[in-house]
Amino acid sequence: MKEYNYLKLLNKLGECKQGDEHKCLQAVYRQLKDLTEDQIKNDRSSWSKLRVYYALYVDSTKLEHILVKEKKKKDELYVQKMKYSLLSFEECYRGLQTYLENELKGVTV
Numbered sequence: 001m002k003e004y005n006y007l008k009l010l011n012k013l014g015e016c017k018q019g020d021e022h023k024c025l026q027a028v029y030r031q032l033k034d035l036t037e038d039q040i041k042n043d044r045s046s047w048s049k050l051r052v053y054y055a056l057y058v059d060s061t062k063l064e065h066i067l068v069k070e071k072k073k074k075d076e077l078y079v080q081k082m083k084y085s086l087l088s089f090e091e092c093y094r095g096l097q098t099y100l101e102n103e104l105k106g107v108t109v
Contacts, residue, residue, distance in 0.1 A: 055084035058099045
């Protein structure tokens with residue numbers, strides 16, 4: 001797994017934010033601060049708050065529902081999921097980097 005300096009990135013974002021977004025970033029930081037690389041790779045629930053933060057503040061299109069085909073025993077079913085639940089850690093990290101860069105430039109997306 002590529003090395004991510006996500007805690008430093010979250011701290012920098014936290015310096016730019018206030019109110020509810022700042023509180024949400026603090027919750028994300030607390031969830032991620034003690035995780036190992038293996039936990040991030042193998043347990044998506046261990047970084048669920050990062051995905052929620054990403055959808056709420058970085059890319060609201062990830063709040064949309066989609067149908068996903070899942071195989072349950074012999075049957076294939078379509079299950080409704082929110083796009084943010086399918087985000088990869090790398091996708092979140094890259095998106096946060098871009099979000100911070102835009103924030104520092106004063107760009108509103």
